[in-house]
Amino acid sequence: MPKYKIAWLPGDGIGIEALEAARIVLERLALDAEYIHGDIGWQFWCQEGDAFPARTIDLLKHVDAAMFGAITSKPVKAAEAELAPALKGKGLTYRSPIVRMRQLFDLYICLRPCKAYPGNPLNFKEGLDLVVFRENTEDLYSGVEFSPVPAELCGTLSALSKPFSVFSSLPGDEYAISCKINTRRGSERIVRAAFDFARKFGRKKVTVVHKANVVRATDGLFFETAKQVAKDYPEIAMDDANIDAMTMWLLKNPFNYDVLVAPNLYGDIISDLCAQMVGGLGFGCSGNIGTKLAVFEPTHGSAPKYAGQYKCNPIATILAAKMMLDWLGETAKGQALEDATAAVIAEGRVRTYDMGGSNKTLDVAHAVAAKL
Numbered sequence: 040m041p042k043y044k045i046a047w048l049p050g051d052g053i054g055i056e057a058l059e060a061a062r063i064v065l066e067r068l069a070l071d072a073e074y075i076h077g078d079i080g081w082q083f084w085c086q087e088g089d090a091f092p093a094r095t096i097d098l099l100k101h102v103d104a105a106m107f108g109a110i111t112s113k114p115v116k117a118a119e120a121e122l123a124p125a126l127k128g129k130g131l132t133y134r135s136p137i138v139r140m141r142q143l144f145d146l147y148i149c150l151r152p153c154k155a156y157p158g159n160p161l162n163f164k165e166g167l168d169l170v171v172f173r174e175n176t177e178d179l180y181s182g183v184e185f186s187p188v189p190a191e192l193c194g195t196l197s198a199l200s201k202p203f204s205v206f207s208s209l210p211g212d213e214y215a216i217s218c219k220i221n222t223r224r225g226s227e228r229i230v231r232a233a234f235d236f237a238r239k240f241g242r243k244k245v246t247v248v249h250k251a252n253v254v255r256a257t258d259g260l261f262f263e264t265a266k267q268v269a270k271d272y273p274e275i276a277m278d279d280a281n282i283d284a285m286t287m288w289l290l291k292n293p294f295n296y297d298v299l300v301a302p303n304l305y306g307d308i309i310s311d312l313c314a315q316m317v318g319g320l321g322f323g324c325s326g327n328i329g330t331k332l333a334v335f336e337p338t339h340g341s342a343p344k345y346a347g348q349y350k351c352n353p354i355a356t357i358l359a360a361k362m363m364l365d366w367l368g369e370t371a372k373g374q375a376l377e378d379a380t381a382a383v384i385a386e387g388r389v390r391t392y393d394m395g396g397s398n399k400t401l402d403v404a405h406a407v408a409a410k411l
């Protein structure tokens with residue numbers, strides 16, 4: 040029996056090619072694992088009306104970890120139009136499988152390390168090493184949304200909220216409401232995860248990102264909770280910044296920051312910004328981590344225009360595999376994989392188009408594997 044069961048979820052477009060690359064390096068490391076394919080993505084929406092079929096959900100209940108490529112998502116009406124004729128008009132609504140996965144398996148930590156590997160021509164500045172902790176299940180991603188707005192909700196909000204009076208006379212189909220829901224528990228556990236990480240890896244500071252001066256209820260709760268949690272980690276400095284200012288400061292003085300923690304949407308924004316500072320979509324790796332399951336992925340999407348061309352940079356996905364190895368406790372293999380990847384980047388002989396080269400996706404994987 041292999042030591043680990045890994046769900047293997049390629050998804051769509053370049054997700055398939057990137058995962059193929061990651062598999063080459065994992066096989067080379069001889070990880071004692073069984074890789075079990077899971078169906079996910081656009082094809083399953085079109086054919087079955089579910090991009091994240093029940094059999095894949097069941098698979099994820101029985102594995103140690105998962106590697107996920109990328110999926111194609113489309114707006115509700117475009118998604119409905121591509122359904123198989125027999126499924127049309129049945130009230131099926133497309134929902135992003137990755138958002139569902141995060142909520143269903145309570146993968147509450149979105150961990151996004153952003154490191155500038157020496158010699159990467161895409162680095163904004165050499166030496167950057169930022170780590171973003173994004174809350175992954177709440178906030179504006181809670182899925183509580185209304186469009187059109189039902190009359191009962193309009194009535195309730197009119198009775199409870201003075202600022203709502205500006206909207207209360209609008210017809211329900213002239214506005215929409217998306218709820219930002221943050222809990223004390225959800226805020227506490229993501230902030231604690233950030234501080235625990237800082238303590239474990241000797242990081243000096245955690246920066247809490249919010250907009251509590253304007254979004255007072257939800258971000259206020261997040262920030263107040265963060266301040267309480269910080270008291271348990273006296274050796275680690277804490278500061279905070281509004282999300283808007285944060286994007287400026289990150290570009291201006293990126294070396295002032297170390298570990299960043301934020302509610303879901305702000306975390307999404309700053310992690311993309313940080314990823315861009317260390318090479319962009321070809322370098323952004325991510326772990327969706329819960330207490331029982333963790334799913335690792337590149338942060339890029341399916342890039343349909345490059346699908347099937349083996350042009351994409353697989354380094355984000357290879358680094359996601361490194362994160363998975365660390366999470367499984369295979370830290371020596373994780374370190375070896377990171378060192379090999381860093382060596383390929385530094386040498387600069389094998390590069391995909393985004394790094395100014397002409398190599399193919401699997402050339403990079405083979406180059407990394409050859410260093411292992």
Ligand SMILES: NC(=O)c1ccc[n+]([C@@H]2O[C@H](COP(=O)([O-])OP(=O)(O)OC[C@H]3O[C@@H](n4cnc5c(N)ncnc54)[C@H](O)[C@@H]3O)[C@@H](O)[C@H]2O)c1
Pocket residue numbers: 108109110111112113137320321337338339340341342343344345350351352353355393
């Ligand atoms: N987690 C996910 O699965 C995920 C994330 C983002 C977008 N999406 C979906 O992916 C589809 C395409 O979205 P998009 O075009 O906005 O974003 P995308 O990340 O797929 O690609 C945008 C562009 O970035 C570049 N790029 C992306 N990954 C790259 C890589 N590894 N190497 C080199 N260049 C790379 C390409 O030029 C590409 O056209 C949409 O359907 C979107 O909903 C999925």
